Amino acid sequence: MTVAFEQATIRIAKPEEFAKLQSAVEQAFRLEKVERFLKQLNRRGIRIRDFDGVLALQAFEAVAGSADGSGPSARQLYQALPLSDQAQMREFYLSKVEKVELGLRHKFKKLYQYY
Numbered sequence: 001m002t003v004a005f006e007q008a009t010i011r012i013a014k015p016e017e018f019a020k021l022q023s024a025v026e027q028a029f030r031l032e033k034v035e036r037f038l039k040q041l042n043r044r045g046i047r048i049r050d051f052d053g054v055l056a057l058q059a060f061e062a063v064a065g066s067a068d069g070s071g072p073s074a075r076q077l078y079q080a081l082p083l084s085d086q087a088q089m090r091e092f093y094l095s096k097v098e099k100v101e102l103g104l105r106h107k108f109k110k111l112y113q114y115y
Contacts, residue, residue, distance in 0.1 A: 013082045021077040024060040029096040037063045038108045048111040051090050
């Protein structure tokens with residue numbers, strides 16, 4: 001008898017803020033924008049898995065073209081989330097990081113290094 005792993009579902013406590021941040025992350029990883037996103041991180045020396053560094057850089061706003069201050073920043077949205085929502089957002093972000101096309105991952109291999 002084999003039992004498959006099934007991730008537990010954790011309810012999102014602040015769905016509005018979570019959805020806005022999730023949308024910003026998805027925007028950055030769209031095919032037509034991901035290379036620009038990676039170039040921006042590369043120029044600043046931010047590793048792709050450093051979610052806090054990405055938030056501090058305002059990389060999501062720069063890629064989406066929403067760095068004009070008209071709404072809350074991705075960092076502000078993230079900080080407004082409770083710890084459980086933050087953990088789920090980091091997991092969502094890291095899943096997007098791993099789905100980047102292999103050619104781009106090779107081109108920006110320095111960003112993907114663990115050390």
